[in-house]
Amino acid sequence: MLTIRDIAAKAGVSVSTASRALNNNPRISQATRERIQALAEAEGYLPNYNAKNLTAGEANAVGVVFPTSDHSQTENPFYIDLLRGINGQLLQRHYVLSVAISKTADELLENVKSMVVQGKIKRFVLFYAHRDDPIAAFLRQHHLRFVTIGQPADNANDYFVDNDNLQAGIGGANFLLNELKVKHPVFVESTHDWAFEQQRRQGYERVAASFNVEPLTCKLGEINRARLFIKQHPEIDGIMATDDYNAIEFYRLLREQYHITNFPVVSFNHTLPVGLTDADLHSINLFPEKMGSATVALLFSDREPLDTPTPGQIRIPYEIK
Amino acid sequence: MLTIRDIAAKAGVSVSTASRALNNNPRISQATRERIQALAEAEGYLPNYNAKNLTAGEANAVGVVFPTSDHSQTENPFYIDLLRGINGQLLQRHYVLSVAISKTADELLENVKSMVVQGKIKRFVLFYAHRDDPIAAFLRQHHLRFVTIGQPADNANDYFVDNDNLQAGIGGANFLLNELKVKHPVFVESTHDWAFEQQRRQGYERVAASFNVEPLTCKLGEINRARLFIKQHPEIDGIMATDDYNAIEFYRLLREQYHITNFPVVSFNHTLPVGLTDADLHSINLFPEKMGSATVALLFSDREPLDTPTPGQIRIPYEIK
DNA sequence: CTGTTAGCGCATTCAA
DNA sequence: TTGAATGCGCTAACAG
Numbered sequence: 001m002l003t004i005r006d007i008a009a010k011a012g013v014s015v016s017t018a019s020r021a022l023n024n025n026p027r028i029s030q031a032t033r034e035r036i037q038a039l040a041e042a043e044g045y046l047p048n049y050n051a052k053n054l055t056a057g058e059a060n061a062v063g064v065v066f067p068t069s070d071h072s073q074t075e076n077p078f079y080i081d082l083l084r085g086i087n088g089q090l091l092q093r094h095y096v097l098s099v100a101i102s103k104t105a106d107e108l109l110e111n112v113k114s115m116v117v118q119g120k121i122k123r124f125v126l127f128y129a130h131r132d133d134p135i136a137a138f139l140r141q142h143h144l145r146f147v148t149i150g151q152p153a154d155n156a157n158d159y160f161v162d163n164d165n166l167q168a169g170i171g172g173a174n175f176l177l178n179e180l181k182v183k184h185p186v187f188v189e190s191t192h193d194w195a196f197e198q199q200r201r202q203g204y205e206r207v208a209a210s211f212n213v214e215p216l217t218c219k220l221g222e223i224n225r226a227r228l229f230i231k232q233h234p235e236i237d238g239i240m241a242t243d244d245y246n247a248i249e250f251y252r253l254l255r256e257q258y259h260i261t262n263f264p265v266v267s268f269n270h271t272l273p274v275g276l277t278d279a280d281l282h283s284i285n286l287f288p289e290k291m292g293s294a295t296v297a298l299l300f301s302d303r304e305p306l307d308t309p310t311p312g313q314i315r316i317p318y319e320i321k
Numbered sequence: 322m323l324t325i326r327d328i329a330a331k332a333g334v335s336v337s338t339a340s341r342a343l344n345n346n347p348r349i350s351q352a353t354r355e356r357i358q359a360l361a362e363a364e365g366y367l368p369n370y371n372a373k374n375l376t377a378g379e380a381n382a383v384g385v386v387f388p389t390s391d392h393s394q395t396e397n398p399f400y401i402d403l404l405r406g407i408n409g410q411l412l413q414r415h416y417v418l419s420v421a422i423s424k425t426a427d428e429l430l431e432n433v434k435s436m437v438v439q440g441k442i443k444r445f446v447l448f449y450a451h452r453d454d455p456i457a458a459f460l461r462q463h464h465l466r467f468v469t470i471g472q473p474a475d476n477a478n479d480y481f482v483d484n485d486n487l488q489a490g491i492g493g494a495n496f497l498l499n500e501l502k503v504k505h506p507v508f509v510e511s512t513h514d515w516a517f518e519q520q521r522r523q524g525y526e527r528v529a530a531s532f533n534v535e536p537l538t539c540k541l542g543e544i545n546r547a548r549l550f551i552k553q554h555p556e557i558d559g560i561m562a563t564d565d566y567n568a569i570e571f572y573r574l575l576r577e578q579y580h581i582t583n584f585p586v587v588s589f590n591h592t593l594p595v596g597l598t599d600a601d602l603h604s605i606n607l608f609p610e611k612m613g614s615a616t617v618a619l620l621f622s623d624r625e626p627l628d629t630p631t632p633g634q635i636r637i638p639y640e641i642k
Numbered sequence: 643c644t645g646t647t648a649g650c651g652c653a654t655t656c657a658a
Numbered sequence: 659t660t661g662a663a664t665g666c667g668c669t670a671a672c673a674g
Contacts, residue, residue: 001651003650003651003652004651004652004653005651005652013660013661014660014661014662015651015652015653015661015662016652016653016654016655016660016661016662016663017659017660017661018652019652019653019654020653020654020659020660023652023653025653025654027659027660028659028660029659029660032659032660046435046438046439047439047651047652048375048439048441048650048651048652049380049439049440049441050371050374050375050380050440050441050650050651051375051650051651051652051653051666052651052652052653053371054369054371054372054375054650054651054652054666054667054668055651055652055653055654055665055666056652056653056666057666059370059371061419064420066401066404076397076398076400076401077397079397079401080387080397080400080401080422083387083420083422084422084423084424087420087421087422087423087432088423088424088428091423091428091431091432091435094435094439096419096436096440097419097420097422098382098417098418098419098420099385099404099408099418099419099420100408101401101404101405101408101418102405102408102409102412103405103409107409107412110412111408111412114367114412114415115417117367118367118368118369118370118415119370119371119417120369120370120371223596245594245597248597249594249596249597252596252597252598252599256599273566273570275544275570275573276566276569276570276573277573278573278577322667324666324667324668325667325668325669326667326668334644334645335644335645335646336645336667336668336669337644337645337646337647337668337669337670338643338644338645340668340669340670341643341644341669341670344669346669346670348643348644349643349644350643350644353643353644368667368668369666369667369668371666371667371668372650372666372667372668372669373667373668373669374668375650375651375652375666375667375668375669376649376650376667376668376669376670377650377668377669378650
């Protein structure tokens, strides 16, 4: 294995100069720096991360924490794209992506603690934004940098990356009413009261008001309640849902009672394969991969100042078509 | 930070004895071992991984490699469960899960190379089983241990974890014909000719033969071809599909042409939220989390001998209900 | 069984 | 600007 000693030897310098040259330390001449870097490149020298990490006291890794309970069957595609976006950025920085995922909250916390204490990982991404989260608390307490995916409900100072859910809600509702000519849209959401659902609903309600239509919301919980809801609202001629699955489920219930065709639907996440439904489905793309990239930017903003208006927050735009 | 020196000092022994005690080295007395372990436990001592890794010349990490191109919208939920299964096992072994994921094959290979050369990672899991895979080639060449998810097509010596797709195909087809009383089942697959699809189809065909029904297969590619297929086969009264998405899509096309209700469907992966379809959907659970656990068992089988009939191969059973 | 010493690969202090 | 020496935390070879 090629070490820095070998490079130093071949260059006829000491290890410390080699080290300085390779790390762009200012205390070295331009000439030898370039000479040694060229040599290292030519020889195919690559530093040993474990050694670097040991001296640095910090690992070149970012911990990505998945939520425990799987409410998330529906969000999974999102996670993979997030990973892709994050790792793309990490590669450039010679960082590695380390995952904490577990069924139980206790085990997950242990996982993160071990990453911090034993692994010397100092930067984390939380793939959720729960309130009273023990992991976030632990990270705060240790003054470690972390970014949540989604706006945190309880701590305004946390860094986060999110969509502009309000704007996306407005955009989606406008699309439904303007482009798809819907007169009586229903807003469909889960029973979880997620923050992003409420924000999207607000957008919907705002647009509804401007169109002078009565806002109408259905929580998708007990199925017979939803069926009843549909019976009571035969006027519904379009769906806006907080995600693709809610949209498809409500649409299915609608079709149980009415014969409909080419039914206008706007939803979020762009997560279903085409051809899965015959509704006129327009799913808003939230660009999870871009969210991943932005997350890393925020995560390293102490080293690489960024130019967002609100430092600590990034909002990714949406696209509907 | 608490180091092994501190523990040694408090115990009144040298660092090396402390090290031996903590690593269950045989060359130490039972008494001091227990004493020091108790002390370390009490003081909350935890070893620094970077230091351990440096001396060991090997990282306590397993590299998990995702496939590049996303044919995989449909398989993503599977990935998350795999991660969960893998990480659950890694935690017990004080190992960490490191992810390689990228859009381009070149970048992915660089990612893995870096993990090996710079990160000293020696064990990998490939979330795919492609033929002529450059990453598998690289790992083989460096004599590193890796396990693929899915039976590799081209290299019989590779370790893998898979489902028993043939048996599952048989089980699914039997369920469709016996329990759901289907007389004219159609087998629906993608245009990819994945190995697992072919194996499941074989199971279907074998059962069809035993029931004296003509096997019938539809590749779900160009949509109008599928529509035509359906028109030509009005006798179809049940679906067996290689995954939930194919099942739902074919079912949708069927409903375009016929009024059907409570239609029997058997598919794989158990990946859709309930309530998404009104077909009588029975999705075969392949226990991806168990696959993850088994993967780790295989990955460490050099240290911890396992008791599978065929070393290097593990097949996870399925469940249908 | 235990302690002393050296070394893993690298960065950094201190001298020169 | 460069080199020699020291240490990061831990394990292992070698003595005793």
